[in-house]
Amino acid sequence: MSGTTRTFQEYLKANRLKLTSQRKLILDIFVSGSQLLTAEELFRQVTEIDPGISLSTVYRTFKHLQQAGLARCVHYGDGTTRYEPSEGHTSYLICEKCGRKIPILNPYLECLQQESARQEGFRMFRSQTTIFGLCHECLKEHLPNQKQSNRHH
Amino acid sequence: MSGTTRTFQEYLKANRLKLTSQRKLILDIFVSGSQLLTAEELFRQVTEIDPGISLSTVYRTFKHLQQAGLARCVHYGDGTTRYEPSEGHTSYLICEKCGRKIPILNPYLECLQQESARQEGFRMFRSQTTIFGLCHECLKEHLPNQKQSNRHH
DNA sequence: TGTGAAATGCGTCTGTTTCTCATTTTCGCA
DNA sequence: TGCGAAAATGAGAAACAGACGCATTTCACA
CATH class of the missing domain: 3.30.1490.190 (Ferric-uptake regulator, C-terminal dimerisarion domain)
Incomplete structure (x- = not known):
């Protein structure tokens, strides 16, 4: 298990939140790519593996990742909002x-x-x-x- | 005339744009308050003086102010986008x-x-x-x- | 002062993010 | 190991900021 995954689990536990298969998958894909992704882009990658996951869940998980200090969002000049893993x-x-x-x-x-x-x-x-x-x-x-x-x- | 106004006029001239009463008013209100304003907030202040001005014009003028280096937008944690005079x-x-x-x-x-x-x-x-x-x-x-x-x- | 380019207002449209709610899943505890 | 409360989910609706299109008005230069 990666350090990031552990951090996320600790965050969830501390806030009495639950670890679901969706959150696991979103986290894994998110941290494995070092690119800055829009919510939409991550959603597309996620649904390639589990087509059942909804865009709402991606947004909701982002919120938690930010809370946990694992993600950060960057606002580009072109108006898009992109998320990135925030280790380092x-x-x-x-x-x-x-x-x-x-x-x-x-x-x-x-x-x-x-x-x-x-x-x-x-x-x-x-x-x-x-x-x-x-x-x-x-x-x-x-x-x-x-x-x-x-x-x- | 303030230095900011002069800068804006130079920018307009250099780009063959026109100085309208709306742009003048928006600029004046924008630079006079040192607060970070949302487009909506500035719009409200502007329409107190000239009720005819539209929100579109506020957005359009912001674009030019940014181009001219006179405004900057800041993204807050709460999701709002605020604009601020960018001298300094x-x-x-x-x-x-x-x-x-x-x-x-x-x-x-x-x-x-x-x-x-x-x-x-x-x-x-x-x-x-x-x-x-x-x-x-x-x-x-x-x-x-x-x-x-x-x-x- | 006339003329063409540019700006305006208004209404509409688009894309992103949040919300709602009925259903499903998770997890601590007995 | 199974129960039940609490939380998460998916799907669609709603909210929201911001951009756009167009007919009309305004500006600036000659």
């Missing part, structure tokens, strides 16, 4: 063109955040840093026509 | 109990973010840091019963 990183670079998501591995960032919180008498539980921009690859293609909308005819 | 801060402490939102005034944070982006060949446009936790006041009330959900009967 909370800091990312997100490319606004290709959607690529690169974890930031800078321990000083978290230190600074802790420090900022402390200065305000704040107790930090978790933090989330998202840097939006363009990745190296998209930068090359994107730059030539970046200024177009500022030009007059 | 992109980093906040948010208290999960009382909802208080405290701007972080740490210039090193942004430097580190820029640096992290650079290391990956990334070009940073904007960043957003949110630190969730408990503020000083809520900490005092909250601590006594913090562990309750982990206890068995």
